[in-house]
Amino acid sequence: MMKEVGSHYKNITRKDIETYLELCEPCQQKQNNIKKGIVVKPIISSEFNSRCQVDLIDFQSQPDGDNKFIMVYQDHLTKFVVLKPLKTKRAEKCHSGLPCKNK
Template identity: 65%
Template structure:
């Protein structure tokens, strides 16, 4: 094996290896210990990663995502929640304070957002009760062409873009 033996203290030898020889020496030592190029204890781990198709948006307001951030632990007077409304293509975010997360209040705030920009072709939300009820359905009926889509239960990755925005907003506001 390449390298130099030198005396460090009684009973110990140290091998000095140049950087260019390091990989070859480590590989040789690994094979010489009986591993044969791989570790016997380590088994191949099969990947079970989800194969997802990215959500593509072609125009402003074609798909928007909405979610709520719970600020009950740090309310600002009577406001205990923040609505995060994000355009999927531009990542443009609107924040609106909410006193509660009851469907009626959520629908009123969404209505105000729609009055400014128009309703999106697709409104993507999670499965929270504030988004899954008759009040939100009535809002959708007022704005023809607005289709409601809900993410998978307990699967925040389907709301990835707005969830990331939530983290950024929380980080800035909780300082």
């Protein structure tokens, strides 16, 4: 900021700039307008397999035989992870690989 001010005005000190910024109402409003982050409410699981997270990793460019995808299943409570190789990412195939499916 000193370079910018110095290129347009002479004999302006750093203290002058600090005093101006302290007294400038729009500058103070910008500083006080601190954005708050998103408040995330944690998901609480009470028992094993009551909640999980499923992700598919795409290995089509480097398949292992017929398997082109890996399904990653993670239980929220225990963080237990199950990896399952899949030939396709169709819902029927993914559902058959879930350890918590309803029968």
